[in-house]
Each structure stands twice: as structure tokens, then as C-alpha cells.
Amino acid sequence: MLLPDHKILPENPVENIESYLNAGGGKAIIKALTMSREQIISEITRSGLRGRGGAGFPTGLKWATVAHDPCSVKYFVCNAAEGEPGTFKDRMLIRMNPYQLLEGIAIGAYAVGAQNAYIVMKTSFEKEYTALSLALDAMAEHHLLGEISIVITRGPEDYLLGEEKAMLEVIEGGLAMPREAEYPPYVKGLFVTNPWELNPAVVNNVETLSNIPNIITRGTEWFRRIGTTDSPGTMIFTLSGNVRKPGVYELPMGSTLRELIFDCGGGLFPKKKIKAIFSGVSNAVILPYSLDVQLGFDTVRAIGSGLGSGGFVVFDDTTCMVQAAYTFSNFLWMESCNQCSACKRGTDISTINLRKLINGEGGPETIEGIRQGAVLAPQGNRCFLPVEHQQIILSIIREFAEEFTLHSERGCETCHKVVLPKIFDLDTHNHLFTYSEGRSQP
């Protein structure tokens, strides 16, 4: 069971800085400023904290790479874009406790030797912007940010805003278009004026950084007391789709998917069975026989999928998987920025062929077209978007081959559309998510 003091998502919002300080907030930055940078990075490395933004990259290693770079100018960036369909945990964390995040950013920036930090979020995140701005002023007034200047940047609605190389472009005033693959943020950061000084940057997710204050105050052993060896700590899961109680739930890593869906989410509605589960739109489909998989980065990878940013969308047995594939493919095609022609073309080919299947205009060659588009899309790609497309689309075709063949004969006359679970807000009392219409449902 989750010990209450291991949770980083409080039950009730932290109303003001006094409440935060009374509950022990602020101690971590004070302690961190008495430690050397190496000591902090070593503590984070030993804690085993892995990034909660999707890839599960070890946070300590990322910080060490930037800290050890000989360049004298470094930046620290908090990724608060939360554009992955089926995910709402970062916005919940900001709404419930923005102070903890700011403290994590201040510690991270100090540890890597950055003078300036940015928090990047979508312009539509009004509530989060207000909460963070007020908390930022209060933390500065109480001298709880060290020497770091933190700026909140509001960016466009694009899914790619959350891609770290695109995020840096937006901070510099550009469009949400990823830079070349050979320039990850830890190589090329922000505001470069000299080709020999690339001002490297750390980019970390909101949840990753919200874990930092507790690790510094309570230590590595405390952090590792829950979770698994490869994925210590908790994770904040967003559960949506055909479950009784959609919501945001924090569990120890190593809990099972069954516990998340049934114990937290109340299971499915009467007479319904699980057909498919997706972790965002980035990974292969998970089938009901894998419900007992432990939720950890390596364990979910071992069943052929991925933990992503912990957003699980559950579909029951009334869902048409051709419609689901179309919704996901169409979203990724729309969001592809067209800098790499194979990405735009491949996702387009898949989407067009899925539409044909839905309209009853398909045949076996249409299914092959969907597959080919997905296979072709990741070529010379600057970012991971076409790989996500390939993983999700090929897995759906593979696991639901019969359904695809059936649809190639008679289309989708009686099937319901699948709504893209791009979450706009959560009514916590009624367990109700509202979805943004987005621009991805033409």
C-alpha cells in the first residue's frame, strides 16, 4: 500500500505558501543550497528517479551530462505542455501543489549550474498558469528559489510543443517544430550565438521535478522504499475511457494495471469487457491478458508496450478497433509538422487507407496500405512522433487482424466513432473528463 508521505499529489490543494511551509515545504531547497552540485546529482542518480514525461530516462544521468558540459551557460526547462492524449497528471500536480514543482526546478537548476529556468505550458492552461504565477511570486518573496530566475512561457496547442527540441524553439520565439535529431537539448540548449558554446539545457517533466524536493529532504533510501528496483517511487496515472471512475491516481510503481483499472477506476460498466488499453498514443496496444503486468518502465516494455507518461485509455468490447486506429493515426498525421517528408507522407497514407476502410471502400490492399504508411513514416525523423505512430498502428492491425479483414468487406456502417481522449479538464467529484475538440477530428 502507498504510504501517505510518499505521495506527491496531495488530497487537497495546497492553498498558499504558508500551508506549504507548515507541511515541511521549502526545506529541500535550503538543504540543497548547502550541498555541492555533485552531491545533489549523486543523490538523484542513486535514487533511481526516471523521467515521467514518457521515455523513463534516468534523471541523474541527464543532469550530470549538462552539469559536466564545459560550456559556462546552461538552462533548465520544465516541460508542462502535457499534450499526450489520455494524460492529465501534470496539470493536476500544478493545480494541487505548484510550490513543490518550483522547488524541484530551483534545485535542478542549481545542481546543473543553470542561471535561468523556463516552464513551458500551453496557452489554454489558464488555471495552471494562474496557480504557478502566484506560487512563483510567493516563492521568490520567501527567497526559496536560490539565485534562479524562472520564467513561464505559454506556447501553442500543438502536440509537438511537448517534444523537447520543439519546446526549446518555442522558448526562443519560434514554432513548435523539433530541431535536428543530432541536437538534443543536452547538446544544444537555448540562445546560442557562438557555434563553440551550445548552452546545453535539461528538459524535465512536471512530475519528475515534483519528486525532487522529497528525495533531497528524505533521502534516497526513503524514496526507494516503494516502487520497484528499476522504477522506484510512485507514478501518477491518468485513467480514462470506458471505466466507471476515470481520474488521476497515484500508485507505487509495481502496482498492476488490474489494480489501477479495477481498484482505483472501479472497473468497467455492467456486462462490458476490456478489449484494448492504450498508454497515450505512443505505444503498442495492451490486451486484457496482460492486466497483471506491473506498472514500471521495464516491465511494461517487456510485454511489448510502454508506460509512456502513465495515461491509460481503456476501451471496452463495443469499441471498433478500425475507428480507434483511425482516430490515433489521424491525430498523429495532423500533428506531424512536415519537416521530415516520410513522417507526414507515411502517417497520411495510413490515415487515408483507414478512412477508406471505414467508408467501406477498402480491400486487402487497403490494410496493406495502412501498414506500409506506418512502416515508412520513421525515416530521417527528427523526433519520435512517427515511431509512436508505427508502434500503435502496427500493433492494432496485428492484434485485431480479423476485425480489419471484416471491415475491408463491409466498412464501418454500424460502428461508433472513437473520440480522441485529449483531456481538457477533470471534474474530480463526478469523475468526468472533458476532452478538447482539438483540430484533429476533421
Ligand SMILES: Cc1cc2nc3c(=O)[nH]c(=O)nc-3n(C[C@H](O)[C@H](O)[C@H](O)COP(=O)(O)O)c2cc1C
Ligand atoms: C511528440 C512528442 C510529444 C511529447 N510531449 C510531451 C509532453 O507533453 N510532456 C512531457 O513531459 N514530455 C513530452 N514528450 C517527451 C519530451 O520530449 C521529453 O522526453 C521529456 O520532457 C523529458 O522529461 P523527463 O526526462 O522528465 O521525462 C514528448 C515527446 C514527443 C516525441
Ligand code: SF4
Ligand atoms: S518526425 Fe514528423 S513530427 Fe517529428 S519533426 Fe519530423 S515531420 Fe515533424
